[in-house]
Amino acid sequence: MTSPGATITNEGIRFAAWSSSARRLWVSIFDDAGEREIDRLELQPEGEGSRALLVTGLPSGTRYGFRADGDYAPERGLWFDPEKLLTDPYAIEIDRPYQFNWRLAAKRNEGADTAALMPKAVVVALPQPAALLSPVFKPGGLIYELNVRSFTRLHPDVPEAQRGTIAALAHPAVIEHLQKLGVSAVELMPISASIDERHLPPLGLHNAWGYNPVTFMALDPRLAPGGLAELRDTVAALRKAGIGTILDLVFNHTGESDRFGPTLSLRGLDAQAYYRHEPDGRLVNDTGTGNTIACDHPVVCEMVLDTLRHFVRHAGVDGFRFDLAPVLGRVDGTFDPQAPLLQAIAGDPLLADRVLIAEPWDIGPGGYQLGNFSRPFLEWNDRCRDDVRRFWRADAGTLGTLATRLAGSSDVFARAAQDKSRTVNFIAAHDGMTLADLVAYEQKHNEANGEQNRDGHGDNLSWNNGVEGETDDASIVEARLGDRRALLATLFASRGTIMLTAGDEFGRTQDGNNNAYAQDNAITWLDWAGRDQALERYAAALSALRRAVPALSDTRFLSGQPQAGSDVPDVAWLTESGAPLGETDWNDARRHRLAMVLGGASAGDGRLAVVVNGDRRQCVFTLPERTGFRWHAAIEAADGGGDLSRPVPGRTVVFMIERKAGGRTRSGKDKG
Numbered sequence: 001m002t003s004p005g006a007t008i009t010n011e012g013i014r015f016a017a018w019s020s021s022a023r024r025l026w027v028s029i030f031d032d033a034g035e036r037e038i039d040r041l042e043l044q045p046e047g048e049g050s051r052a053l054l055v056t057g058l059p060s061g062t063r064y065g066f067r068a069d070g071d072y073a074p075e076r077g078l079w080f081d082p083e084k085l086l087t088d089p090y091a092i093e094i095d096r097p098y099q100f101n102w103r104l105a106a107k108r109n110e111g112a113d114t115a116a117l118m119p120k121a122v123v124v125a126l127p128q129p130a131a132l133l134s135p136v137f138k139p140g141g142l143i144y145e146l147n148v149r150s151f152t153r154l155h156p157d158v159p160e161a162q163r164g165t166i167a168a169l170a171h172p173a174v175i176e177h178l179q180k181l182g183v184s185a186v187e188l189m190p191i192s193a194s195i196d197e198r199h200l201p202p203l204g205l206h207n208a209w210g211y212n213p214v215t216f217m218a219l220d221p222r223l224a225p226g227g228l229a230e231l232r233d234t235v236a237a238l239r240k241a242g243i244g245t246i247l248d249l250v251f252n253h254t255g256e257s258d259r260f261g262p263t264l265s266l267r268g269l270d271a272q273a274y275y276r277h278e279p280d281g282r283l284v285n286d287t288g289t290g291n292t293i294a295c296d297h298p299v300v301c302e303m304v305l306d307t308l309r310h311f312v313r314h315a316g317v318d319g320f321r322f323d324l325a326p327v328l329g330r331v332d333g334t335f336d337p338q339a340p341l342l343q344a345i346a347g348d349p350l351l352a353d354r355v356l357i358a359e360p361w362d363i364g365p366g367g368y369q370l371g372n373f374s375r376p377f378l379e380w381n382d383r384c385r386d387d388v389r390r391f392w393r394a395d396a397g398t399l400g401t402l403a404t405r406l407a408g409s410s411d412v413f414a415r416a417a418q419d420k421s422r423t424v425n426f427i428a429a430h431d432g433m434t435l436a437d438l439v440a441y442e443q444k445h446n447e448a449n450g451e452q453n454r455d456g457h458g459d460n461l462s463w464n465n466g467v468e469g470e471t472d473d474a475s476i477v478e479a480r481l482g483d484r485r486a487l488l489a490t491l492f493a494s495r496g497t498i499m500l501t502a503g504d505e506f507g508r509t510q511d512g513n514n515n516a517y518a519q520d521n522a523i524t525w526l527d528w529a530g531r532d533q534a535l536e537r538y539a540a541a542l543s544a545l546r547r548a549v550p551a552l553s554d555t556r557f558l559s560g561q562p563q564a565g566s567d568v569p570d571v572a573w574l575t576e577s578g579a580p581l582g583e584t585d586w587n588d589a590r591r592h593r594l595a596m597v598l599g600g601a602s603a604g605d606g607r608l609a610v611v612v613n614g615d616r617r618q619c620v621f622t623l624p625e626r627t628g629f630r631w632h633a634a635i636e637a638a639d640g641g642g643d644l645s646r647p648v649p650g651r652t653v654v655f656m657i658e659r660k661a662g663g664r665t666r667s668g669k670d671k672g
Contacts, residue, residue, distance in 0.1 A: 019049055019442050026041060067086060104262035147430065253324075356377045391614055421556075443512070501597040
């Protein structure tokens with residue numbers, strides 16, 4: 001197939017597009033301002049649906065778009081309308097953001113030409129490929145999920161003109177914060193150019209998350225005014241600081257939505273091929289957004305691969321997180337872990353060593369696929385999220401599931417004789433309540449979204465400690481702080497890869513809004529000036545301990561037996577008295593206490609004990625002593641770690657480390 005997109009050659013610019021159903025395709029050329037169409041040239045067939053045209057005399061920086069004509073029969077998946085200017089699916093850069101307008105969704109012959117409403121693709125010369133370096137991130141590390149705009153929109157140290165952009169992530173103050181937290185990789189929520197859902201503009205709202213793309217390679221000009229070079233330079237600066245970059249990409253749907261949505265790109269070129277349809281012609285909606293990308297179509301498969309290669313080759317990113325990833329593995333509508341696209345990604349020479357993370361669910365038939373992706377894909381583990389929340393909410397009978405999640409979720413990932421966990425453990429993410437709101441709101445509060453609080457999940461497994469929302473009651477404020485520390489401690493104590501969402505380390509709140517996708521305002525902008533710096537220091541201390549004790553970040557499944565060269569088991573599960581947890585203990589629905597003792601935590605075969613008191617009552621814990629070793633607090637009490645010389649307070653996690661008697665006590669206390 002002809003290489004699609006706009007390619008600069010010695011003779012001029014070669015424009016190419018693909019459509020199996022269009023009768024005619026044109027490229028529209030615009031003036032330097034992207035306002036006036038100055039030429040319209042027909043692309044010529046080159047076989048297998050490809051059409052192309054070499055246009056001489058055009059410089060780099062030319063603004064352009066495509067147009068297509070053919071049958072117009074939406075009920076059969078045909079949307080051809082030459083009055084709709086279409087963005088090149090392979091566009092590298094666009095000259096302005098997308099903005100929804102009803103005319104973009106008008107039926108053929110019922111709306112004027114849409115060129116004035118559409119961004120224009122810009123012909124750019126790609127830079128030389130970045131040096132192909134191994135990913136900074138390794139499984140077991142700390143992923144820091146962030147929204148580019150909201151992360152630095154209020155950051156006092158970042159120059160105002162740079163706030164909310166990709167470039168701001170390379171600012172020394174931002175990098176210092178990431179290093180203090182021990183971040184292994186930042187995971188950037190979607191940065192590809194996106195469009196608002198049609199119901200948002202009348203409400204005065206805008207999509208703040210970016211999970212509504214139009215095309216896949218072009219960056220949103222609001223996030224990357226410097227284009228691809230801005231992303232490339234930021235990735236390089238983060239790498240120099242020891243931090244990788246993972247892009248959250250959306251290949252499951254586009255902002256063209258359902259049959260009433262706008263015609264912007266793929267729909268106008270060949271909706272039958274690019275989107276999945278029911279036998280009766282209706283768009284498949286396995287995503288809840290109105291359409292579903294046909295990732296089993298060879299042309300779509302190649303477009304996804306080309307997008308991934310583009311960001312690795314020209315930006316040097318570590319890897320990718322795939323939103324609603326089962327869509328990428330659906331063949332004829334059914335999920336297959338060996339689907340051609342998934343195999344192609346994992347086996348591609350340029351992509352094979354990249355970090356690959358699946359969000360393992362969509363809303364289609366058989367859409368919940370946690371644990372069913374194949375290596376090397378890591379997977380978001382919502383069972384870890386929910387079971388940890390249930391335990392700290394004090395639900396009955398949750399001790400066993402907590403232990404399973406702390407140990408890497410072997411019940412989910414120890415399939416097909418796999419010896420390592422592919423889990424990505426998290427307590428809170430961009431979607432849902434913040435970590436701080438989990439302990440302050442029992443109910444969602446999404447009124448600001450303009451849907452009468454009907455949107456968002458109704459069951460958040462959250463609790464409010466006695467009062468819904470903000471309160472001046474000192475005892476409730478203290479209880480909430482303790483719960484936040486306990487949740488953070490549990491996350492950092494869990495084996496496998498972990499993910500922390502930006503701001504949860506210092507108590508960010510969205511006022512109980514658990515679906516803040518449309519809040520590009522103070523609800524989602526991180527409040528750097530008002531952050532809880534004590535909680536932030538505690539998170540940094542937890543991270544320092546995790547980095548110092550490989551047993552915490554190890555992805556191997558625990559066996560309860562000594563590892564090679566050791567005389568202590570890799571894990572022991574103990575009661576507060578130091579005795580092994582027995583069947584009766586595990587089955588005691590009222591039990592909320594345990595100690596997870598991990599072997600190989602320090603030189604000389606010392607151990608690490610994670611002491612969990614999930615009961616509201618304080619309790620004395622005893623750990624088994626060994627000749628020649630002594631237990632020490634792994635995180636000093638000032639940072640919330642405590643020790644076992646006095647009763648462990650209720651709803652607390654304490655870390656103890658075993659060292660040779662007479663050895664130097666080491667703390668995870670943050671020095672900054």
